[in-house]
Amino acid sequence: MTTVQPNPGPETAAAADRAVKLIDCDVHAQATEPMLAAHLGPWARAQLEHYGRRTPRITDWYPRARNGGMRVDAWPNKPGHIWGSDPEMLREQLLDEYDMDYAILEVLSGQDCYDHPDFSREWNHAINQWQTETWLAFDPRLRATIAVPHEYPDLAVKEIEKRAGDERFVAVLLPASAAEPLGAPKYWPIFAAATECGRPVVVHTGGYVDHRGAGYPSFYLDYHVGNGIVTQGQLTSMVAGGLFEEVPGVRVVMTESGVAWAAALRWSLDAAWEQMRADHPRLTRRPSEYIDEHVWFTTQPIEEPEDPQHLMYAIEQANLRDKLLFATDYPHWDFDSPKQALPRVIDKELRQKILSGNAVQLYGFGS
Amino acid sequence: MSAPVHEPGAVDCDVHVAPAAYADLLPYLSDYWRQYISEAAIRLTGVGHAYPPGAPVTATAEAREKGWATPPSTYEQLVERYLDVAQPQHAVLNCITGFDVHRNPYFAAAVAAALNDWVRETFLDKDERLRASLSVSPVSPEDATAEVERAGDDPRFVQVLLPVRSDLPWGHKNNHAMFEAACQRSLQVALHAWGRAGKSMTPSGFATTYLEDYLANQPIAQAQMLSFVSEGVFARFPDLRVMVTECGFAWLPTLLWRFDKDWKGVWREVPWVKDLPSEYVHRHFCLSTAPAHLPPDEAGRAQLLEMLGSSQMLAYASDFPHDHGDSIAPLLDQLSGEERHGVVHATAAAFYGLKPLRTYTST
Numbered sequence: 001m002t003t004v005q006p007n008p009g010p011e012t013a014a015a016a017d018r019a020v021k022l023i024d025c026d027v028h029a030q031a032t033e034p035m036l037a038a039h040l041g042p043w044a045r046a047q048l049e050h051y052g053r054r055t056p057r058i059t060d061w062y063p064r065a066r067n068g069g070m071r072v073d074a075w076p077n078k079p080g081h082i083w084g085s086d087p088e089m090l091r092e093q094l095l096d097e098y099d100m101d102y103a104i105l106e107v108l109s110g111q112d113c114y115d116h117p118d119f120s121r122e123w124n125h126a127i128n129q130w131q132t133e134t135w136l137a138f139d140p141r142l143r144a145t146i147a148v149p150h151e152y153p154d155l156a157v158k159e160i161e162k163r164a165g166d167e168r169f170v171a172v173l174l175p176a177s178a179a180e181p182l183g184a185p186k187y188w189p190i191f192a193a194a195t196e197c198g199r200p201v202v203v204h205t206g207g208y209v210d211h212r213g214a215g216y217p218s219f220y221l222d223y224h225v226g227n228g229i230v231t232q233g234q235l236t237s238m239v240a241g242g243l244f245e246e247v248p249g250v251r252v253v254m255t256e257s258g259v260a261w262a263a264a265l266r267w268s269l270d271a272a273w274e275q276m277r278a279d280h281p282r283l284t285r286r287p288s289e290y291i292d293e294h295v296w297f298t299t300q301p302i303e304e305p306e307d308p309q310h311l312m313y314a315i316e317q318a319n320l321r322d323k324l325l326f327a328t329d330y331p332h333w334d335f336d337s338p339k340q341a342l343p344r345v346i347d348k349e350l351r352q353k354i355l356s357g358n359a360v361q362l363y364g365f366g367s
Numbered sequence: 368m369s370a371p372v373h374e375p376g377a378v379d380c381d382v383h384v385a386p387a388a389y390a391d392l393l394p395y396l397s398d399y400w401r402q403y404i405s406e407a408a409i410r411l412t413g414v415g416h417a418y419p420p421g422a423p424v425t426a427t428a429e430a431r432e433k434g435w436a437t438p439p440s441t442y443e444q445l446v447e448r449y450l451d452v453a454q455p456q457h458a459v460l461n462c463i464t465g466f467d468v469h470r471n472p473y474f475a476a477a478v479a480a481a482l483n484d485w486v487r488e489t490f491l492d493k494d495e496r497l498r499a500s501l502s503v504s505p506v507s508p509e510d511a512t513a514e515v516e517r518a519g520d521d522p523r524f525v526q527v528l529l530p531v532r533s534d535l536p537w538g539h540k541n542n543h544a545m546f547e548a549a550c551q552r553s554l555q556v557a558l559h560a561w562g563r564a565g566k567s568m569t570p571s572g573f574a575t576t577y578l579e580d581y582l583a584n585q586p587i588a589q590a591q592m593l594s595f596v597s598e599g600v601f602a603r604f605p606d607l608r609v610m611v612t613e614c615g616f617a618w619l620p621t622l623l624w625r626f627d628k629d630w631k632g633v634w635r636e637v638p639w640v641k642d643l644p645s646e647y648v649h650r651h652f653c654l655s656t657a658p659a660h661l662p663p664d665e666a667g668r669a670q671l672l673e674m675l676g677s678s679q680m681l682a683y684a685s686d687f688p689h690d691h692g693d694s695i696a697p698l699l700d701q702l703s704g705e706e707r708h709g710v711v712h713a714t715a716a717a718f719y720g721l722k723p724l725r726t727y728t729s730t
Contacts, residue, residue, distance in 0.1 A: 064633065181571055181573070181574055181575075181579070184572070212587075213532050213587035214531065214532065214533055214591050215533050217590065217593065218539060218594070218597070218598060219598075219636050219637055220633060221629055221630060221633050225622070226590055228621075232586045233579075233583060233586055237569065237574060241576075241579075258621070260620075260624060264617040267663075268617070270663070271658070271691075272582055275691075275692060276423055276424075276578050304624055305620070306624075311624075313673075317662060
């Protein structure tokens with residue numbers, strides 16, 4: 001165990017004296033329920049004590065085959081801690097190990113249960129307080145995403161406004177599966193509020209995922225591969241629903257759902273729009289043009305064709321050179337090391353863009 | 368957008384027929400169901416949500432003007448509107464009327480049986496070029512198996528027709544008895560676009576436009592493909608093959624990259640999956656060519672063909688009377704004569720075990 005470093009304070013720019021080289025756009029800090037309960041008011045705390053989260057976690061529905069789905073070394077030997085809950089361990093295993101400039105936390109605890117608005121408001125407030133006090137205060141390289149009560153956009157907007165003054169909250173977090181498709185007008189105020197305060201919206205796999213067109217898969221394998229399938233539907237909804245016309249400056253980051261499928265989705269969206277454009281007067285441009293302008297993708301778990309050159313085909317076909325953001329997905333089992341995960345066919349310039357350049361452009365890090 | 372182009376001499380693996388009304392099916396239903404239909408005033412709206420009468424996808428503008436937007440309900444209509452025009456070697460008739468009758472499992476089973484009897488007498492008995500998909504109850508695996516056993520011995524039924532939208536993914540063990548019954552009769556399986564309405568089409572909530580519903584068939588087909596492999600259907604039924612119909616195919620390569628990658632990590636969960644998932648898919652799946660949502664440029668299409676590994680997983684479909692444009696034509700034009708013959712003819716002929724009825728020269 002390394003000695004705890006004194007907190008350098010949030011105002012100290014970790015990488016001010018060097019070029020930004022590595023940004024991790026998908027890191028999971030994981031709160032235990034008691035950790036969040038400490039930030040709840042008495043009513044919400046009692047609700048949590050009496051009823052728990054009311055719904056099984058996705059890891060209960062679809063157990064991972066080994067080690068609970070986590071890196072084997074990710075379980076802290078500390079009472080009351082689980083994987084992803086210990087800032088010291090994360091600093092040692094991720095920030096220091098890879099000499100990272102920035103790592104963006106995505107806390108998924110608010111996504112998988114349809115809560116009453118009063119509870120959802122407090123719960124997401126607690127997640128953000130916990131991020132602020134436990135993580136952002138711990139290491140200046142850490143950044144956070146704003147957890148929001150997404151089914152109650154008016155409350156979500158208030159939470160966004162509350163956090164907007166803290167620049168370490170770099171994005172707004174939404175689940176890739178919610179009560180309605182994310183392009184539905186219901187959610188537009190959340191995208192608008194994020195855009196208003198200069199934040200992208202990070203859409204992360206997860207959420208209720210409760211009514212697939214094909215029915216429930218039996219295994220984690222299908223469920224997990226299916227994350228890319230869910231996200232195809234979300235991007236279709238955002239384009240067809242007119243989100244990118246409604247919120248012209250919106251930036252969306254599709255996270256942990258793969259990247260290579262984007263090309264085929266563009267072809268089908270463009271073809272269907274060509275045939276049905278009269279039905280969609282809101283759309284003034286080809287669907288692929290909206291995606292070009294508004295959508296980013298994180299790498300992990302990037303597709304691995306047998307011939308790595310085919311990955312380059314897919315990246316070029318989907319016009320992703322400026323849109324890919326490196327992610328490790330620490331501490332999950334399919335963690336991607338920045339030293340090993342990107343195949344050699346990715347040229348030096350593109351590699352630099354993926355590891356940091358595109359995220360610098362998107363989030364304004366180091367500027 | 369141009370109209371679909373027919374390929375004379377093709378084995379056309381997706382041609383739609385449908386009864387015009389329940390009146391067409393009454394001769395094949397019991398007194399109980401005739402009375403049920405009559406007294407409940409049930410209309411055969413069937414898959415109106417899938418092919419609304421005025422939608423561009425439902426039929427070409429010309430066909431819609433002629434009042435031909437709905438699939439043929441008589442042999443004469445099929446001859447005039449399709450067979451004389453398209454001149455296929457063989458055509459596989461798909462009647463998706465039973466996809467979403469409603470939730471009463473007894474009615475669903477009765478309608479599936481009636482549809483099969485109607486298809487046999489209305490079309491199959493009249494033309495040796497015709498083959499058909501076998502309708503089964505989409506809500507009861509037990510009833511689906513019984514229908515395969517009842518009607519599936521007729522070799523003109525070449526595949527069991529399953530909607531991609533289902534309550535449980537089709538690979539689920541609940542359905543294995545049906546697959547066993549199909550294999551015993553050398554029947555294959557077709558997954559066809561659309562299906563169970565009344566629940567959301569996307570994995571994450573109800574979409575609000577037809578375009579979204581239409582495109583959702585493609586991700587749903589992907590989920591079904593995962594299910595067939597991960598549930599071990601092909602390990603258990605090595606002769607079974609699946610035709611993915613009207614759900615696109617350009618999504619296939621990238622899905623398999625991810626599927627193989629994940630399987631390498633979590634194979635312990637599905638120990639019966641012994642080979643790479645992509646190997647099962649290449650051995651057991653074909654995909655129909657309509658709609659083909661393709662790269663706009665020739666180089667992109669060449670890359671897609673390279674990533675698919677072989678054009679010979681593709682099987683030509685006119686999808687008559689539906690109109691997805693002529694989107695497959697540019698791809699066919701990029702193939703060698705032999706490859707083109709494979710897509711238009713040989714792949715589906717092998718899939719269904721069809722022999723030529725007359726001399727056919729590939730172009």
